[in-house]
Amino acid sequence: MIDLDETHAPSASSWVDGADAHREFPVQNLPLGIFSTAERTKRGGVAIGDFVCDLGAVEPLLSGDAAQAASLASGETLNALFADGNALADALRKGLFELLTDSARQDDVTPALYPASACTLHLPFAIGDYTDFYTGIHHAENVGKQFRPDNPLLPNYKWVPIGYHGRASSIVPSGCEVVRPSGQQKNPDGDEPLFGPSKKLDYEMEMAVWAGGSNAMGRPIPIAEAADHIAGLSILNDWSARDLQAWEYQPLGPFLAKNFNSTISPWVVTSAALAPFRIAQPARPAGDPVPLPYLADADDQAHGAYAIEMEVLLATAKMREAGLEPHRLSKGPMDAMYWTAAQLIAHHTVNGCNLRPGDLLGTGTLSSETRDSFGSLLELSEGGKRPLELPGGETRTFLEDGDEIVMRAHAVREGRRTIGFGECRGKIVG
The missing domain is CATH 3.90.850.10 (Fumarylacetoacetase-like, C-terminal domain)
Structure with a gap:
């Protein structure tokens, strides 16, 4: 069955600058990946507009399954996040959607955003086969x-x-x-x-x-x-x-x-x-x-x-x-x-x-x-x-x-x- 919710609404808007007009990564997407910066090694992130959100950095702002998912995804691969299927990743997506659409959370989340141009992207999984x-x-x-x-x-x-x-x-x-x-x-x-x-x-x-x-x-x-x-x-x-x-x-x-x-x-x-x-x-x-x-x-x-x-x-x-x-x-x-x-x-x-x-x-x-x-x-x-x-x-x-x-x-x-x-x-x- 296909489950749709508020995260799929075409009218959903993010406070992240440029995200609403972004052809690749508006708030309806929130794809997962592994990134690094000049200051820190590989860890999990999510793309939003022209920025990458550090999942480990926003973990304290999340709760329940979403927080657990952010912790699992903050390492060097996404394998642990999907170890038992999609449920935790789905919870993470909903938690991130709430953070990135609620302007009251902007000051809390902004320190976790990195310009995509300053990030290096890596393989998202350790590929066994x-x-x-x-x-x-x-x-x-x-x-x-x-x-x-x-x-x-x-x-x-x-x-x-x-x-x-x-x-x-x-x-x-x-x-x-x-x-x-x-x-x-x-x-x-x-x-x-x-x-x-x-x-x-x-x-x-x-x-x-x-x-x-x-x-x-x-x-x-x-x-x-x-x-x-x-x-x-x-x-x-x-x-x-x-x-x-x-x-x-x-x-x-x-x-x-x-x-x-x-x-x-x-x-x-x-x-x-x-x-x-x-x-x-x-x-x-x-x-x-x-x-x-x-x-x-x-x-x-x-x-x-x-x-x-x-x-x-x-x-x-x-x-x-x-x-x-x-x-x-x-x-x-x-x-x-x-x-x-x-x-x-x-x-x-x-x-x-x-x-x-x-x-x-x-x-x-x-x-x-x-x-x-x-x-x-x-x-x-x-x-x-x-x-x-x-x-x-x-x-x-x-x-x-x-x-x-x-x-x-x-x-x-x-x-x-x-x-x-x-x-x-x-x-x-x-």
Whole structure:
């Protein structure tokens, strides 16, 4: 069920300067993250307008579950806050909302506010495990057509959420450089593979699903309870070296082509903040199979998708030198997912796999049906056959050194206050 309260009211106003007009972080959002300042090391914070509120500093101003939650979130990760699910995080959000909308509390809270420009953001969780899914059916079809024009989707795609286990140690927060990976590549007309830097480096526009709570090993999470295990969402850029991947992925799947770097936006937009943006999962085309019972839930189909708009932009070194703004490559909706986030969690655990707080699930590249919504250069350039024209006369088929990718996402719905996820940035270096 979707619970809405005063914290979601579009008319709610904060006394924090600029928060009401902020496209990313008005008081209806209050995303959680980990930050540091020049004076102090990492601790929990919440974004409000152009400021970060120190959760440890406002703990004495809160009471009950909200105060307990602030204490748990004042360390170097958010794992403890979500150890038992979302209840404490929800209480914290309500307590912070009261502090940040009551002008009588302004003098008490202001010392806990830091300009965001003076803060360094870090990974929000200690990520124990990372799983990347392949839920974007249009992306799967676009890529499949390049290799199997007559049968782009493999027979299992519409029956089972496809995924693989990635590398948690190489997930980094927005703003970190991406070193171009090296590995084996094999030209179609070559007899032997070559070794060297990837020539077909690509981005993947995804969303990240953070796990909250846990399940004991051997005890699956039922689909009807799976949404309760979603702590929140962030933006994910799961970089790919397409030439390395083409040579190595059979028979076991991605390895060096994927594990060198994944970039995450550092703010966690909580499930509570996203409640007004839960929408029906798009209906499956006629003739598609009905999900097996462990993946089928009427409420999930009615509310399991998100009204989130995603976009990816590119700024080359030459563009930055010329003072040009990043060029938008594509924009598309998150509901391009063939499977809901709850279905991913139910499937992930149906064999008894135990999820833990802070585990990360990637949606896979999300592309919609039209070219202006494709979520990777592999699709936009048709595998390198169709160069993209950029401002200033440059072209791209894949990423070059000095290129910076910027991803943004916003939850948007008529009658609701738009909230954002911040940015997910990464610059390619040789």
